Amino acid sequence: MGKEVYEKLAEKILCKGSKIIPQLFEMIADETDAKILLALPGTIAEVKSRTGLDDKEIESRVQELFKKGLVFKSKKPEGLKYRMCRDLGQFHDASILWSGATQEFYDLWQRYMEEEWPAYSVFVEKFLKKPFTRVIPIEKTIPARNQVLSSDSVQEIIDKTYRVALTKCTCRLIAHKCDKPVEVCLQVGKAADYTIERGTGREISKDEARKILHLAEEAGLVHITVNKASEFTFICNCCGDCCQVLPLLIKEGRKLCDPSRFQAKVNKEDCNGCEICLERCWFKAIQMKNENGNSFAVINPEKCMGCGLCAIKCPTQAIQLIQVREKEFVPA
Ligand code: SF4
Ligand code: SF4
Ligand code: SF4
Structure with a gap:
């Protein structure tokens, strides 16, 4: 051989x-x-x-x-x-x-992600009927609480699972393109069993998991999970620099991740034009407009992934997430 x-x-x-x-x-x-x-x-x-x-x-x-x-x-x-x-x-x-992976191994993986993955992802996109991942919104940015289903809620995923484990983000571990936190990926249920048995993740309490989610939101990371309403194995907290999915979506429109069922909406009367939301949005979904000398943010519905990262940092609470997709949007 x-x-x-x-x-x-x-x-x-x-x-x-x-x-x-x-x-x-x-x-x-x-x-x-x-x-x-x-x-x-x-x-x-x-x-x-x-x-x-x-x-x-x-x-x-x-x-x-x-x-x-x-x-x-x-x-x-x-x-x-x-x-x-x-x-x-x-x-x-x-x-x-x-645990035995070497820097050389990481570097070769990163070479793959840069040299071969962009072309291979075209095949993956065509092969899958629906993107394999989906954004989960930051719940507190949705005022209509009754619209939030279990599949839209990271809190419920944590509440309902029997076990949570914390692992490192594999994309940031090899790419080092940003300074976002690395140990923020949550594995739930059977995926937690798997990672604990392999020694690649450590078991954490549900309270610790909630703190990690909060830390990720503050750091500007997007919650992403499996694109199924009934299956939860992980909650990734992704950046637009190192992730295997988001940069290709942002730069080339490659659909390997679905948006959440929600979308940001700005109440222009409440907007003070500070532009904080612009910096928080990985997807370039926000632009500033000027009317009668007043600057305000406008959302591009084609680009908004419904993550809520902009809304939690808006100093005037001018941004809210509203439901724009039905329950059936998320595969059963
Ligand atoms: S998909 Fe996102 S959180 Fe998961 S490993 Fe990649 S960047 Fe990290
Ligand atoms: S963060 Fe809020 S107040 Fe500032 S520009 Fe964006 S919407 Fe307007
Ligand atoms: S505008 Fe950007 S940051 Fe705000 S919810 Fe949409 S995708 Fe997320």
Whole structure:
């Protein structure tokens, strides 16, 4: 087996033809690891019959590969079943958080994000029926509280889950393009179990989680989650500089993230023209207008993602979020 084994691994996560993804695999998996990964999904016994390797060796390698983020496990009636990371997103998020990841590994990932990801994201956008992530608004910026559904509320996600873990933001960890806080990503429920078991995140109380959300809002980070009304595995707190999703949306209109069901609205009578909101908006959705010598902010509905970051810092409370999309906008 030579380099082609790593090309096969890249192919397995739908990255055929990538120059960098095989190199990333090669940095953290030797050829025996690669052989095991190619034999997945399966139980230890199934991998043994496919590879001819000793079951003790498979067992210990699979444990290491789990820590590296290359293998995921699930309990099945026939025993523990293992599978390889299913796509680029899982490979990215899970391997970057591995405690043994080196700076060289981070740098190669960042090279991938700059050289190959922009073109690959075009394929991802076409492949998905709906963007895989969605903005969640800052709740207190929505005056009509009855319009806020569970799927619109980070507070409810935290209230309802049985467990929360805190991890580092994988995008900022490798990109370093801004000075925003790095340890602010929340994993909830099963995702928290997973990250705690791997040692890539630490369990935190719900109160601590609420403080992290507040800190993220103050720092100007956008709450983003899975684009489903009934599934919550993470609350990312994203910036427009380092994120794998937002800069492509801002610069190229690539739709890998849906807006929230809300949109900012400015009451021009209350606006004092201070322009604080302009600096808070990653999406360039706010412009200043001048009428009769009075300057005031105007929202571009095409660009507004309904995050609420502008509204929480408006000194005159001139901005509110209003509902503009129905419940059905968020996939069930
Ligand atoms: S998606 Fe956002 S919060 Fe999540 S890892 Fe990337 S920048 Fe960080
Ligand atoms: S922050 Fe508020 S007061 Fe200042 S320009 Fe924006 S809307 Fe107007
Ligand atoms: S105008 Fe910008 S900051 Fe305000 S809610 Fe819309 S996207 Fe967010």
